[in-house]
Amino acid sequence: QKEVEQDPGPLSVPEGAIVSLNCTYSNSAFQYFMWYRQYSRKGPELLMYTYSSGNKEDGRFTAQVDKSSKYISLFIRDSQPSDSATYLCAMPEGGFLSGYSTLTFGKGTMLLVSP
């Protein structure tokens, strides 16, 4: 079983739709969860960063973590064409006081929002 599973898409939606992006993971030791957005020909940029279970909202974006199910979600409300990108989930495996973070990534989901 792969450590982080993510549907690669593409996911095509019309402008204004609510988008749900998801990842499942197998390592119960993960405590922090990240979503990165990557535009074509660019590096990934951090979108959301959450700790443990629950919801976190930032504008049109909501990150949700369910540690009991090992399932995380990113919701995008009122999606815009500018949201068209690949969305990567990631979880860090840093050793305590190691000073660095080893991220395990999903493959990424490509999102296409049409006008």
Added chain:
Amino acid sequence: ETGVTQTPRHLVMGMTNKKSLKCEQHLGHNAMYWYKQSAKKPLELMFVYSLEERVENNSVPSRFSPECPNSSHLFLHLHTLQPEDSALYLCASSQEEERPLTFGAGSRLTVL
């Protein structure tokens, strides 16, 4: 300059060439990373440097040779690469464990 800067953005090289990728971070971070991104695969961690010391090397072939002369600069030296090494090479930096990484825009490498 802010964030993480990578040069060159695009590189085409033959299998017998020697080239280097450069990364510079302006964030005061203590750790720097090289990742490889290939189509339809998750990002693959190649190397980690923490406080200028290499702390991880994920079974990367010796034709890839990293160098970290100081906490702000990271290089990836390339020699006798194979066509399957064609990919986007991403540099990143971070401050502490379990914290997000800040990525550069990447260097797109094509090996002929």
